Amino acid sequence: MGEDLFWAIRGGGGTSFGLIISWKVKLLDIREKVTVFNVTRTLEQNATQLVYKWQHITDKVDDNLLLRLFLRSSESPFQRGQRTVHAFFTTMFVGGVDELLHEMQDSFPELGLVKEDCIEMSWIESTLFFAGFHY
Template identity: 60%
Template sequence: MGEDLFWAIRGGGGASFGVIVAWKIKPVAVPETVTVFDVQRTLEQNASRIIQNWQQVADKVHEDLFIRIFLKSVNSSTEQGKKTMRVSFESLFLGGVDQLLPLMQKSLLELGLVNKDCIEMSWIDSILYFAGFLNGESMDVLLDRNFTSRKFFKTKSDYVKEPIPETA
């Protein structure tokens, strides 16, 4: 192998294989303060309608705003012994809450984001936040080579080319 062969990756099957021969990184200016939120809604709280609207605006929101969703089956709080779906809207915004709230009012009003849902912090603290270190752990945990996440889940990322209908 030559020195120009940087990295090899495997795809979804035996016939999928790629070799990365170049890597381009474009640094992004990160402000001193970023804002994070994790707002959760269930089907009883109109989560399917919010997801439908999120699909319509996700590719059009401000470039400094990242929003992802996670779906999870949970016990219903309204009906004993019944299951429902809970949707977590997780976000990182490169800026303060005073800039984020007007953007969310314009982009995804249905989520009902309010000031108390948002936490302002430094970017490096947001890494700890999303990794599940919420109790003021030192940043030294990021140096731990034997790190095991506090959040366990299996996931598959996919990119929707066309919004999924609400009935689905």
């Protein structure tokens, strides 16, 4: 959506409004296989630096790579009774695991992604993966 269309829909204030009379959706072919992974790091495992790096590269990676980040606080697995922050890097790549590993090595080597972290599946299976029904 272009900036002009955004402001036209939003309107100019309380006395004006926008009206959408048509909308186009462009569908794309998806490869037969996608690759997903969910890598978790804690503060003790350098999560702060990884989140910082993620902020600077996530808009510059390959268009076929969805690199999401979720943060959650919970009990530290390293220090009983202490809390820590977990950074979950949950990703889908439209392509195979070897292509993904190459892309991640180029753009985000600090994450330390290895082939064992990755799962190849169909796109529809990946929707279950992202909904929390992991393999």
